[in-house]
Amino acid sequence: MVKIKNIxxxxxxxxxxxxxxxxxxxxxxxxxxxxxxEIITRITRNSFLVLSLLIPVVAGLGLNFGxxxxxxxxxxxxxxxxxxxxxxxxxxIISCLLATxxxxxxxxxxxxxxxxxxxxxxxxxxILGFFANGVYQLFFLFFIGSIIPFSTxxxxxxxxxxxxNTVDLWGTLEGVLNNIWIIRMGxxxxxxxxxxxxxxxxxxxxxxxxxxxxxxxxxxxxxGQDMYSxxxxxxxxxxxxxxxxxxxTVLAAIGQIIYLQDIGTINTxxxxxxxxxxxxxxxxxxxxxxxxxxxxxxxxxxxxxxTLFIVAPSAGNKLFGQPQIGEYFREFIAYAVIAFALAxxxxxxxxxxxxxxxx
Amino acid sequence: MxxxxxxxxxIDIPTLIIVLFLVGLFVLAFITGVAVPPLIGDxxxxxxxxxxxxxxxxxxIRSGIGPNFGLPIGxxxxxxxxxxxxxxxxxxxxxxxxxxxxxxxxxxxxGLGYSWILEKVRGQEMMVGTYLGYxxxxxxSIMWLLLPFSSPDMVxxxxxxxxxxxxxxxxxxxxxxxxxxxxxxxxxxxxxGLLLFxxxxxxxxxxxxxxxxxxxxxxxxxxxKYAISSGVNTKKARQVAVIFSTVLAGIGIIIYAQSYGFLxxxxxxxxxxxxxxxxxLIGGASLNRATITNVIVGTxxxxxxxxxxxxxLSQVARGDITEVLRMIISNGMILYALxxxxxxxx
Numbered sequence: 001m002v003k004i005k006n007i008x009x010x011x012x013x014x015x016x017x018x019x020x021x022x023x024x025x026x027x028x029x030x031x032x033x034x035x036x037x038e039i040i041t042r043i044t045r046n047s048f049l050v051l052s053l054l055i056p057v058v059a060g061l062g063l064n065f066g067x068x069x070x071x072x073x074x075x076x077x078x079x080x081x082x083x084x085x086x087x088x089x090x091x092x093i094i095s096c097l098l099a100t101x102x103x104x105x106x107x108x109x110x111x112x113x114x115x116x117x118x119x120x121x122x123x124x125x126x127i128l129g130f131f132a133n134g135v136y137q138l139f140f141l142f143f144i145g146s147i148i149p150f151s152t153x154x155x156x157x158x159x160x161x162x163x164x165n166t167v168d169l170w171g172t173l174e175g176v177l178n179n180i181w182i183i184r185m186g187x188x189x190x191x192x193x194x195x196x197x198x199x200x201x202x203x204x205x206x207x208x209x210x211x212x213x214x215x216x217x218x219x220x221x222x223x224g225q226d227m228y229s230x231x232x233x234x235x236x237x238x239x240x241x242x243x244x245x246x247x248x249t250v251l252a253a254i255g256q257i258i259y260l261q262d263i264g265t266i267n268t269x270x271x272x273x274x275x276x277x278x279x280x281x282x283x284x285x286x287x288x289x290x291x292x293x294x295x296x297x298x299x300x301x302x303x304x305x306x307t308l309f310i311v312a313p314s315a316g317n318k319l320f321g322q323p324q325i326g327e328y329f330r331e332f333i334a335y336a337v338i339a340f341a342l343a344x345x346x347x348x349x350x351x352x353x354x355x356x357x358x359x
Numbered sequence: 360m361x362x363x364x365x366x367x368x369x370i371d372i373p374t375l376i377i378v379l380f381l382v383g384l385f386v387l388a389f390i391t392g393v394a395v396p397p398l399i400g401d402x403x404x405x406x407x408x409x410x411x412x413x414x415x416x417x418x419x420i421r422s423g424i425g426p427n428f429g430l431p432i433g434x435x436x437x438x439x440x441x442x443x444x445x446x447x448x449x450x451x452x453x454x455x456x457x458x459x460x461x462x463x464x465x466x467x468x469x470g471l472g473y474s475w476i477l478e479k480v481r482g483q484e485m486m487v488g489t490y491l492g493y494x495x496x497x498x499x500s501i502m503w504l505l506l507p508f509s510s511p512d513m514v515x516x517x518x519x520x521x522x523x524x525x526x527x528x529x530x531x532x533x534x535x536x537x538x539x540x541x542x543x544x545x546x547x548x549x550x551x552g553l554l555l556f557x558x559x560x561x562x563x564x565x566x567x568x569x570x571x572x573x574x575x576x577x578x579x580x581x582x583x584k585y586a587i588s589s590g591v592n593t594k595k596a597r598q599v600a601v602i603f604s605t606v607l608a609g610i611g612i613i614i615y616a617q618s619y620g621f622l623x624x625x626x627x628x629x630x631x632x633x634x635x636x637x638x639x640l641i642g643g644a645s646l647n648r649a650t651i652t653n654v655i656v657g658t659x660x661x662x663x664x665x666x667x668x669x670x671x672l673s674q675v676a677r678g679d680i681t682e683v684l685r686m687i688i689s690n691g692m693i694l695y696a697l698x699x700x701x702x703x704x705x
Contacts, residue, residue, distance in 0.1 A: 113694065113698055116698040116699070117697045117698045119482070120485070120697055122486050123428075123485045123486045123489065123697065124694065124697045124698065126486075126489070127633075127690050127693045127694050127697065128690075128694060130633065130686060130690040131686070131687065131690035131691055131694055133686060134683055134684075134685075134686030134687035134690060134691075135687060137682075137683045137686070138680075138683050138687065141683065142680060142683070320504075320505070322504055322520075322521070324504060324521075325501055325504055325505070328497055328500040328501045328504070328625075329501060331497040331500070332494060332497035332498050332500075332501065334497075335490055335493040335494040335496075335497050336494045336497075336498075338490045338493075339487065339490035339491050339493070339494045342480070342483060342486050342487045342490055343476065343479065343480050343483075343487050345480075345483060346479065346480025346481070346482060346483035346484075346486075346487055347479055347480060349480075349482050349483060350479070350480065350481050350482060353482070
């Protein structure tokens with residue numbers, strides 16, 4: 001009995017979410033076919049980004065709100081790739097390479113910063129995301145076209161400085177990965193599986209799995225469990241943490257590229273903003289905590305969180321006659337899940353500190 | 360000579376950069392011929408407008424909790440007070456004071472609940488506060504649609520249900536404080552009532568920290584073990600600090616709204632905590648040390664900078680660069696404070 005209760009309690013967030021999702025689906029009365037199509041789309045689109053959060057959690061940095069920086073790197077790389085006249089698979093590979101270079105630099109810098117703010121990594125990475133957003137806007141709203149040369153005038157605002165609010169990827173990078181290999185299933189081939197992004201996601205899962213088997217991965221685990229003992233045991237804690245942040249940022253950059261090629265348009269000034277929030281909420285919905293997260297948490301989280309995302313507006317409409325209520329509700333859920341996980345984290349930290357004191 | 364170097368050492372490098380930037384802006388204003396007096400009047404208005412919200416940071420910082428990133432919780436209480444006062448059809452100073460009174464009434468239980476949660480998560484207050492604030496803003500967005508407000512000025516014209524995104528306060532208590540004993544010399548305006556109110560709250564907070572419970576909060580923040588050994592109930596001290604901060608936030612948003620002329624609902628309060636945190640940090644506060652002087656200096660520097668930057672920089676650069684500046688300066692300041700705080704906090 002106690003065991004069952006423990007299992008239920010430690011998985012309370014996913015369980016509540018399953019209940020919420022099922023009731024929302026019933027209320028909204030959404031056709032299952034449509035739902036399956038949508039969920040598969042969301043898995044291909046978002047899983048990579050959510051998976052990019054795993055490494056810092058294991059390395060004890062908590063939830064890396066700084067993946068926003070990675071997303072910015074991915075977007076910036078895509079702008080330049082398009083400007084250089086790249087398209088198709090080459091364009092995408094060039095974008096990924098450029099994004100990786102930018103993300104390594106940004107990841108290194110944020111790693112340095114987070115090492116200076118030990119114990120406050122999450123709030124620091126969140127504020128860093130806001131700060132970087134300001135710098136990003138300064139670059140792409142004021143410097144592009146004036147200080148930084150940019151030749152594709154159609155992407156710029158009328159007076160030739162600053163990028164437009166939306167950049168259409170049609171004909172350049174839209175669906176490049178998706179369209180390489182599509183498997184159609186179901187009635188009239190309605191369910192389309194984009195195999196290449198899915199394979200990439202599986203490869204990433206394997207990469208993360210094997211990373212934690214290596215010496216570096218073991219060091220990360222050790223640092224995540226106890227920084228001071230690891231230091232004593234001869235692990236270069238600061239270096240391991242910086243590597244974890246760099247990996248996370250690079251993965252987020254590539255994740256954002258996969259996400260955007262699926263969406264097809266870039267909202268120059270908004271696309272990256274919500275990436276941190278929604279990825280983190282999804283991971284937590286899957287049952288992860290700030291200290292423990294697995295690949296399965298990420299996948300289950302994406303499915304549950306996005307199911308609610310898809311059905312909430314129509315459920316809100318059916319219940320209250322106002323679709324806005326559903327929209328605000330899913331926003332509330334995203335924030336509340338993170339608040340809950342953070343509160344749990346705080347509780348645990350307090351407890352473990354009390355135990356250490358007692359020792 | 361020694362005094363001067365000591366003073367220089369006390370000033371943070373980022374604050375110094377910001378002050379130099381501000382001086383540069385004034386010089387630029389002089390060169391480009393932008394009329395300065397109306398800008399100063401505007402700055403004064405914005406200082407009074409934001410001052411009380413910044414002041415709300417003082418109790419929590421001094422109690423050792425750190426800046427109150429859960430400011431939106433108090434703001435929601437203040438919005439509720441203002442909305443009910445409007446629904447009752449109260450105008451002018453009556454409407455204003457009823458709004459303040461109701462705000463305090465709502466903020467007390469909100470602050471109590473908030474302080475209870477923060478006590479459970481000692482050490483993670485900033486992050487938990489931020490997301491509690493976000494959650495309550497999103498939750499209240501649903502409530503703004505459902506609560507039975509009916510005044511035709513407040514609900515959507517079509518359908519007659521749900522509050523509008525922004526409510527105009529002109530016919531209610533908009534700028535009652537600003538116009539109180541207003542001094543006007545040409546294009547230069549001083550919102551005397553507003554500044555008096557801000558000064559009054561500053562004095563109140565100052566006096567509060569001279570009382571028994573105020574001193575207890577100070578002691579708790581400086582050295583918890585010492586506080587306990589001298590018989591201070593540190594839990595209660597932190598609780599009072601959080602409630603006090605929440606109440607100040609509730610009053611602060613009403614001051615903000617009456618000066619701005621609009622009540623902003625839905626997602627508007629989401630990011631209000633960060634500029635307020637930045638203000639007090641610019642004024643020289645740190646994550647565990649803050650004075651009223653920090654509040655006044657910080658608000659003056661930051662708000663003057665933002666007011667002057669728009670007209671002056673639009674002379675030399677294209678478009679509205681102030682929003683970007685605000686983001687970089689305020690978040691950069693918070694990052695600086697987070698990354699340099701001494702280890703004693705953990």
